[in-house]
Amino acid sequence: MKATQHTQTNATKTLLTVVFSAIILFGFGQIETERFIVRLKNGNGESKSMAIGNMFSEKQLIDTRCFKTSEGTTFMTLTLVKENGIDHLGQLKANENVLYAEKDELAVLCGEEQIRPTDAQYYKQWAMQNNGNIPFTASKKGADIDMEKAWAIEQGDSSVIVAIIDTGVKWDHPDFAGRIWVNYEEVPNNGLDDDGNGLIDDFNGWDFADKDNNPMDENGHGTNIASVIGANANNTAGFAGMDWNCKLMNLKVMNQTNAYYSWWIEAIYYAVDHGADVLNMSLGGETESQALTDAVNYALSKNVIVVVAMGNNASNKVSYPSNVSGVIAVGATDPDDTRSEVFNWSATSGSNFGSHISVVAPGSYIYGLSHKDNSDYNTYFSGTSQATAYVSGLASLLRAQLPDASNMEIKDLIESTADDQIGTAAEDKVGKDDYYGNGRINAYNALLVNAPIPFELKEGDISVYPNPSTGTFFMNYPEEVEKVTIANAMGVKLREFEANDQNGTQISVDVNGYVLVTFSYQDQAVTKKIIIIE
Ligand SMILES: [Ca+2]
Ligand SMILES: [Ca+2]
Ligand SMILES: [Ca+2]
Ligand SMILES: [Ca+2]
Structure with a gap:
């Protein structure tokens, strides 16, 4: 030899x-x-x-x-x-x-991939990533939903629709540009009900309160909710929504004075029948209603994820329909990860509790877009409404990641990956309890469960044979391999080729000694040494 x-x-x-x-x-x-x-x-x-x-x-x-x-x-x-x-x-x-x-x-590795969006006001969004320095209240570093790590897994999909059943949305805000759901079956502004759904020119949602096609926000609540879920992110301006791509279906059920159940019920059927994947319902009532329960059950039966606020009475009073089986009932936490016992706007307010609570999410000092002014970024809301929006945002990201999952599977994922025992020991007992439910949601943990496993190029996946060879040998390697390079003993490249689907490739080299065959995938490489004999 x-x-x-x-x-x-x-x-x-x-x-x-x-x-x-x-x-x-x-x-x-x-x-x-x-x-x-x-x-x-x-x-x-x-x-x-x-x-x-x-x-x-x-x-x-x-x-x-x-x-x-x-x-x-x-x-x-x-x-x-x-x-x-x-x-x-x-x-x-x-x-x-x-x-x-x-x-x-x-x-x-000690670090994990994180994505910090460029939005100028992002630093105010403590719920996403909490540095423990919230100016006006007690806060705790890490009391957040781990959103920066979550974005490294999923940023949403434009096929996912989140219905904002609320006070309307300031749909012309630049931080919502391209994000408001469009009913393409309806020809806009021709005075006709082109799609025959009973509503004329319902092109960008509907105002069920005032019975018109302009669901503009007169209150601010709906705009705040919509921006938590889906403000255009990483665009240097405004805030960063949780979901960077979903569509926001603007269904107004409350004007300056009222919100009748009948408007709300109609909006639920509309959302479901027009393809909504998630219903954000940051509202509630004191009285049960068969008609409203029927509407919620209709949504659940159509695989829609229904997210409902627990209410802000600081009590175990049920805010209906948060107690309907199958909905995700959401309570609120403060920037120090404890239950919002009092919201900043009233001494008698606070996050409700009860055995029907599913999870909690950040709900105090939640900045969002203003319904009045496209350049006002100093508006914040507090309440279980805002907490609900975070859960809806997570639900829409999970729906993008898992298009075939059932609404109950997504509910289970949100609940089973929540962070338990983040609050006071008296209230936040091990496992599910009446104050924190299954815990404070963690977007990263929820998305991680089904995150794709990164491809790793391993020795055992590659074979080069026979070895030693007489100058003609064969190679088998995983289909992910992108490039094969053959070098002589001096490291001089003899050959290099794209490795798409060339399993069983036969190679001949005119070398005496050995060659180094390197298989590459992105920044990974495996090198095999093959002895060449004459
Ligand atoms: Ca119509
Ligand atoms: Ca029309
Ligand atoms: Ca933005
Ligand atoms: Ca607990």
Whole structure:
């Protein structure tokens, strides 16, 4: 076998020239390897590294790499075949050229991908990422829904529709541009009910209170809710909504004076029949109604996620229909993660409690867009309404991530991934309780459950055979592999090609010695060494 004649020369020549950023593997089957880091004594790095390389035969030395720091220090890494009873580390330490040697340990990531949006007012949105410095109230770092990590998983989908059943939405605000749901079955402003749904020119939603096609917000509540869920994000201006892509269906059921159940009921049927995926219902009543229960049950039966506020009486009084089975009933928390016992606007207010509560979410000092002024960013609301909006935003992100999941599966995900025991021990008991439900929602945890697992290029997924070969060999590798590079022992590239679906590829090389075959996927790479014999 001619290759053996090149043993020492190849190994030493390549010490300073072949640079691997990859996991180094080779095709001899189940051979265990070990890795070391060596710091050489100063001076003559090249000859010292060659001396270290010469300590091992080509069969022992799988890979080596040298790097010189800007201060002139030379480090070497060596991958050696593990041999029973042989202390390679001891041998390295004993070498006169070595200052010190140690095992090359594996590191783990300490940071996780986070996305911080560019919106100028984002710093006011403590619920997304709480730095513990809220100016006007007690706050706690980390008392938030982990939104920046959640955005790294999901930013929403334009096919998802969230119905804002509320006081209307300031639909012409630039931070809602492109985000207001459109009824494309209706020709706008022709005075005709083109889609035959009984409403004339209901192109951008409907005002069920005033019976017209302009559901403009006269109160501010609905605009705040809509901006929590879906203000255009990462556009440098205004606030960042939780869902960056969903459509907001603007259904106004309250004017300056009233909100009749009948308007609300009609809006629920309209939302369901026009494709809403999520109903945000940041409102409630004291009295039960069969008609309203029927409407909620209709939505639930059509796989719609229904999110309802628990109410703001600081009591166990039921705010209807938060107690209807199957809805997500939402209570509110403060910036210190405790239940909102009092909201800033009334000493007798606070987040309701009771056995029907599903989860809690941030509900105090919730900044949002103003219904009056496109450049006023100093408006905030507090209440279980705002908490409800956070849950609806999470529901819409989950719907984007899981288009085939049932509404009850999404409800379960929101509940089962909530952070338990964030509040006072007296109220927030282990597991579900009447004050925090299943806990404060955590958008990241909820989206993480079904997040795609990043593809990892592993040694066992790749084969290069036969090895040794006579210059013609075959390769099998996962379809994710993007590029294959073949280099000679000197690291000189012999061939490189796109690796789309070329399993079983036959390769011929005119080389004596060995070649290095590198399989790459994004920033990952696996290199196989294949011995070529004549
Ligand atoms: Ca119509
Ligand atoms: Ca029309
Ligand atoms: Ca914005
Ligand atoms: Ca609890």
